[in-house]
Amino acid sequence: MASSSSSSCIYEVFLNFRGEDTRRIFTCHLYDDLYDKKKIKTFMDDEKLRRGDEISDALLNAIQGSKISVVIFSTDYASSKWCLNELVKILECKHTNGQIIIPVFYGVSPSDVRHQTGIFKHGFDQLEQQFKDKPEMVQKWRDTLTETSQIAGHESTKFSNDAQLVNKIVEDVLKKLEKITVSTDSSNGLVGLNSRIEQIKPFLCMDLSDTVQIVGIWGMGGIGKTTLAEAIFDQFSGEFDGKYFAKNVWRKSETEGGLEDLQKEMLSTILSEKLEVAGPNIPLFTKGRVRRMKALIVLDDVNKDEQLEGLIGGLDQYGPGSRIVVTTRDKRVLEKFGVEKEKIYRVNGLKFDEAFEHFCNFAVKENHCPEDLYQHSWRVVWYANGNPLVLKVLGSSLYLKRKSHWENVLDDLNRICESDIHGIYDILKISFNELTRKEKSMFLDIACFLEGEDKDFVTRILDDSGSHRLDVLVDKSLITVSYSRLQMHDLLQEMGREIVRQESEEELGRRSRLWDPKEIRHVLKHNM
CATH class of the missing domain: 1.10.10 (Arc Repressor Mutant, subunit A)
Known part of the structure; x- marks a missing residue:
C-alpha cells in the first residue's frame, strides 16, 4: 500500500473497483504495474476498510487526496453500495477540485453502465430492491453512473488481452500525471519554472533514441537547480523503462557505505529489485540488463567528478535513449567528467519581475504587493539578487509582520551587503536569528x-x-x-x-x- 503524505495530494491514483469481480484477475495486475513498476503512489483498498454502511475515514481521505481515480466498471459493480458510494465521492472531487477520472469498462459496455441496462442491470436491480425505502440515494447512484460513464475511458473488449489493457491504462495515467505537473507553474512555489523547462529541453535531445546523453545543470546554491531537475524528472520519467533520482549526492557519498550504497540503491531502483552488490562485484548478467534499459537518472548536488565516475562510469553502461542529469554548484565537476560544454545548462537568478512575484507569494501570500509595502518589497528583492531560496525564506519571515519589522530586516540586509565579506549564509541567517x-x-x-x-x-x-x-x-x-x-x-x-x-x-x-x-x-x- 502506498504511503501517505502531509500534502493535499496523498496519492496519485485511487483504484475504485468491485473486489469480487476483478481484484485477483485484473486490478491486482494494474496495481502492480502502477505502484511496483512505475512507482506511482497508488491506493488499492482491502476488505477490512469496507465495514458498515458508510465510507471509512481511510477510504474517504484516500479519495480526497488523489489526483486521479481509475474507476473499473465490471458486471457486478452496481450491486455494491460501497463501490457506488465511493464513486459518488469521486465525482464530487472531480467537481470541487478537478480530480481526473479514468473509467475502465471491464466486461461491460459504456452504454450499459450509462443506462443501467444489459449485463450491468442485474446488479443494480438488486441494490435498488435492497434500498427501495431510500429512492433519493438510488437516484443519486443512477445519476453518478450516467455522468461517469460519459467520460472517455478504456473498454476491455477493444484489447486482445488484459496485459494490453493494463499497459494502456498505465500509459494514460502517466500522461495525465505529467500534464498535471507541467500545468503547475510553480513546483515548490518557483515562479518561471516552465520557461526554464522549455530552455533545457533542447539539451536533453529527447528525439534522439539511439544515444545516451548526459546533461549538466549548474548554478549557485538556492538558485533552483534541484527544483528544475525534479520538474524534468516528473515530466519525462514516464518515457523510460527505469528511473532514479538521488538527492544530496555529495553528502550521501561521504557517509559510511558512501558511493557503493548509492550505486546499489540506484541499480535496485532502475531494475525494480533489491541488489546486494555494487561496484566491480556487479554480475555481468545484471550489467547486461541495465545496458538494455532506457533509463532516466538524476544525480543532484554532486561536488566531485569521482562521484560521477563511481555512480555512472562510462555512458556505454546504459541502454540507447538513456538520459543522465547532474546538478552541481561547480562547473568544473562536469567538465572533468567530460560533459560537453553545449550540454551544460546554467541556472541564472530570477528576472526581477519573477523575483518580485516569487517574494510576494511568501511575504503577503499574493502575487502582487500592497502599495504601502511596495518600496520595502522592492528593496528586499534587490538584495536577494534573484535567488529563489533567499526570496522564499525572507518572504516567509516577513509574512504578517509590522512595517517596523520590515525596516529592521532591511537595515540588516544593508549592513550585510555593505560589509567586505558577505554571502548567502549571512542573509539566510536573518531568519534564523528571529x-x-x-x-x-x-x-x-x-x-x-x-x-x-x-x-x-x-x-x-x-x-x-x-x-x-x-x-x-x-x-x-x-x-x-x-x-x-x-x-x-x-x-x-x-x-x-x-x-x-x-x-x-x-x-x-x-x-x-x-x-x-x-x-x-x-x-x-x-x-x-
Whole structure:
C-alpha cells in the first residue's frame, strides 16, 4: 500500500473497483504495474476498510487526496453500495477540485453502465430492491453512473488481452500525471519554472533514441537547480523503462557505505529489485540488463567528478535513449567528467519581475504587493539578487509582520551587503536569528541529525510544544514536510551546521552537537 503524505495530494491514483469481480484477475495486475513498476503512489483498498454502511475515514481521505481515480466498471459493480458510494465521492472531487477520472469498462459496455441496462442491470436491480425505502440515494447512484460513464475511458473488449489493457491504462495515467505537473507553474512555489523547462529541453535531445546523453545543470546554491531537475524528472520519467533520482549526492557519498550504497540503491531502483552488490562485484548478467534499459537518472548536488565516475562510469553502461542529469554548484565537476560544454545548462537568478512575484507569494501570500509595502518589497528583492531560496525564506519571515519589522530586516540586509565579506549564509541567517531559543535549537537538531526523519517520530521525541515549533519552522520556510518526512534545503542545512562549528572551531568537544563519525570518534578517544 502506498504511503501517505502531509500534502493535499496523498496519492496519485485511487483504484475504485468491485473486489469480487476483478481484484485477483485484473486490478491486482494494474496495481502492480502502477505502484511496483512505475512507482506511482497508488491506493488499492482491502476488505477490512469496507465495514458498515458508510465510507471509512481511510477510504474517504484516500479519495480526497488523489489526483486521479481509475474507476473499473465490471458486471457486478452496481450491486455494491460501497463501490457506488465511493464513486459518488469521486465525482464530487472531480467537481470541487478537478480530480481526473479514468473509467475502465471491464466486461461491460459504456452504454450499459450509462443506462443501467444489459449485463450491468442485474446488479443494480438488486441494490435498488435492497434500498427501495431510500429512492433519493438510488437516484443519486443512477445519476453518478450516467455522468461517469460519459467520460472517455478504456473498454476491455477493444484489447486482445488484459496485459494490453493494463499497459494502456498505465500509459494514460502517466500522461495525465505529467500534464498535471507541467500545468503547475510553480513546483515548490518557483515562479518561471516552465520557461526554464522549455530552455533545457533542447539539451536533453529527447528525439534522439539511439544515444545516451548526459546533461549538466549548474548554478549557485538556492538558485533552483534541484527544483528544475525534479520538474524534468516528473515530466519525462514516464518515457523510460527505469528511473532514479538521488538527492544530496555529495553528502550521501561521504557517509559510511558512501558511493557503493548509492550505486546499489540506484541499480535496485532502475531494475525494480533489491541488489546486494555494487561496484566491480556487479554480475555481468545484471550489467547486461541495465545496458538494455532506457533509463532516466538524476544525480543532484554532486561536488566531485569521482562521484560521477563511481555512480555512472562510462555512458556505454546504459541502454540507447538513456538520459543522465547532474546538478552541481561547480562547473568544473562536469567538465572533468567530460560533459560537453553545449550540454551544460546554467541556472541564472530570477528576472526581477519573477523575483518580485516569487517574494510576494511568501511575504503577503499574493502575487502582487500592497502599495504601502511596495518600496520595502522592492528593496528586499534587490538584495536577494534573484535567488529563489533567499526570496522564499525572507518572504516567509516577513509574512504578517509590522512595517517596523520590515525596516529592521532591511537595515540588516544593508549592513550585510555593505560589509567586505558577505554571502548567502549571512542573509539566510536573518531568519534564523528571529527564532526563539528553543526554535533555534530545533532547527539545529534537524540540520545536524533529523533531516529526512519521520515527522511523527520527531514530534514524539520532543516535548509537548515540539509540534508547534515544527510548524513555526515550516511557516518560515526553514523546513518542509514531504510524505511525512522533514526536509531541509541543503544550503540551510549547511548554514545550521556552520553555526554549530563556529561554537568552537578548535575544540570539537565544546560544540553542542556532533554528527560526523570521525569527529565523534576523535572526541571519544581524546576525552576518555
